[in-house]
Amino acid sequence: MDLGSETDQALVAQIVERDSAALDEVYRRYSRSVYSLAYRVLGDSTAAEDVVQEVFLKLWRQPQSYNPERGSLGPWLLSVTHNRAIDVLRRRRVREEYQLPETLEFEDIVVDQGADPSDLASLHEAADAIRRALAQIPEAQRQAIEMAFFQGKTHAEISEELGEPLGTAKTRIRLGMRKLRTFLEKEGVVTSG
Amino acid sequence: MNCDDVGELLDLFVLGALSRHEVEDVETHLESCPNCRTEIGRAWQAGQLLRLAVPTLEPPDSLRYRILAAARADLEPARAAVPAAPVQQRGSWRDWFSWLSAPRFAGAIAIVPLVLSLWLTTQVLSMRGEVQATQQALVKTTQNGVVAASILGKVVESPITSANVPAVTQLVGAPGAPDSWGKLYYFPNSNEGVLVVAGLPKQSDDKVYQLWLQSGGRVNPAGTFYCEETGRGMLVLPDGISLQTVEMLRVTKEQRGGSDQPHEPNYMWGRLRST
Numbered sequence: 001m002d003l004g005s006e007t008d009q010a011l012v013a014q015i016v017e018r019d020s021a022a023l024d025e026v027y028r029r030y031s032r033s034v035y036s037l038a039y040r041v042l043g044d045s046t047a048a049e050d051v052v053q054e055v056f057l058k059l060w061r062q063p064q065s066y067n068p069e070r071g072s073l074g075p076w077l078l079s080v081t082h083n084r085a086i087d088v089l090r091r092r093r094v095r096e097e098y099q100l101p102e103t104l105e106f107e108d109i110v111v112d113q114g115a116d117p118s119d120l121a122s123l124h125e126a127a128d129a130i131r132r133a134l135a136q137i138p139e140a141q142r143q144a145i146e147m148a149f150f151q152g153k154t155h156a157e158i159s160e161e162l163g164e165p166l167g168t169a170k171t172r173i174r175l176g177m178r179k180l181r182t183f184l185e186k187e188g189v190v191t192s193g
Numbered sequence: 194m195n196c197d198d199v200g201e202l203l204d205l206f207v208l209g210a211l212s213r214h215e216v217e218d219v220e221t222h223l224e225s226c227p228n229c230r231t232e233i234g235r236a237w238q239a240g241q242l243l244r245l246a247v248p249t250l251e252p253p254d255s256l257r258y259r260i261l262a263a264a265r266a267d268l269e270p271a272r273a274a275v276p277a278a279p280v281q282q283r284g285s286w287r288d289w290f291s292w293l294s295a296p297r298f299a300g301a302i303a304i305v306p307l308v309l310s311l312w313l314t315t316q317v318l319s320m321r322g323e324v325q326a327t328q329q330a331l332v333k334t335t336q337n338g339v340v341a342a343s344i345l346g347k348v349v350e351s352p353i354t355s356a357n358v359p360a361v362t363q364l365v366g367a368p369g370a371p372d373s374w375g376k377l378y379y380f381p382n383s384n385e386g387v388l389v390v391a392g393l394p395k396q397s398d399d400k401v402y403q404l405w406l407q408s409g410g411r412v413n414p415a416g417t418f419y420c421e422e423t424g425r426g427m428l429v430l431p432d433g434i435s436l437q438t439v440e441m442l443r444v445t446k447e448q449r450g451g452s453d454q455p456h457e458p459n460y461m462w463g464r465l466r467s468t
Contacts, residue, residue, distance in 0.1 A: 018268060020261055020264045020265050020268070023260070023261065023264050024257070024261055027257055027260060027261075031252050031256070031257065032249055032250065032251060032252065033245070033249075035250055035251075035252035035256070036247045036248060036249050036250045037244055037245075037247050039247075039250055040247035040248070045253075046464075048252075049252065049253070049256050049259075052252060052256060052260075053256065053259060053260050053263070056260050056264075057260060057263055057264065060264045060267070061267065075241060075244075078241075078244040078245070079241070079244070081244075082244050086209065126242050126245055127242075127245035127246065129242070130239075130242040130243060130245050130246040131245075131246050134246050145208065145243070148205070148208040148209060148210035149208045149209065149210075149240070149243050150247075152209060153210065154210050154211060154212055155205055155210045155211070156212065158210070170201075170205060173204055173205055173208065173210060174201065174204045174205065177204035177207075177208070177236065177239060177240075178204065180239050181235065181236065181238075181239045184238070184239055184242065189242065190235065190238035190239060190242070
């Protein structure tokens, strides 16, 4: 049976019925995005692979944790990936700081269910737009945003790491995000409210 | 915290850049302020999109096999739970395991201290189930059966009575045997270990499965084993072998008697976690 033409929702329904071929098709569709995000956050392929495995096996073992009424599958997978990768990153920091042993359990993830980019544009178009938007904001602002989002750092940690006053770090993040939003609104990628 | 205060923090909130205390303050305000909830919805969209702002990378093929094998392995217990037609078998390995279910052993299990965490209990139950499921994997060699029974018995008991907790490494099927899976139970303190596998195709008479320990660029042989018609097999690790520096386990099919180096693609593999 060709699953390539099935909708994401149909594939998830088949996963509920324990059809591993449906999981394979979901993996084919989204593994690049999921792996790329995990690698961007964690910076090493081994940890990124572990996160990707956990994310897809979470869908396989707990398909009910994805609620199609609250968003599309792709953004949900990315949301789970981001949360998990940031969690791994923070645990890694704590572990290194206190020289703790690695823990193996995968705690349940509280998934944020915000706006869904796929309702606004295709994932590829949105990805292209956000990359162009990031390229247009000043380097210092982009750096502060990326440290927060991809490295899981608070504004206080960013301030300390960059050796800048707390207010400066907050302002850079705020200004950068506002420019991003303005650009994305002009592009029609996000709503202007 | 008023709307102006929250407005200053919304972007940091959606990026996860606020302290726990600040997050609580913002959330408290959002509960009672529809205007700020609308604003945060807009900020959230941009935050969601940042997840796409990464260079596109291709995950390795092995990751796909690993995930699919793990998913299919989940189905394995359900299949194993289907009662098989009773088969009268001769041979002593079945006898060796009869003591595993004997009252004295069940008694040992029954004294699990209540203070153990739910996690430990779950692990014990899981391991017991795996041990029982893999009893069928024990091959006819009596000596190996004795050693394996001893090690697997320790696996069941170890979380309760010993600091020598076994490490369990999962192996998954490679393209040559995508439905296969295996588990290596290994005691780091005593360097004892048993590999149990399922779902491997039965080897021809001139072939044997071989386990390899990969560390850095080096690959060392760690014993050979055969699979029954059922696809199950077992290997007791050679005496005193240490897995401390081993990064990866591989299983290949080799000529009968084994090889010095793997000659065929992986049938199964697994990565050891660093601790």
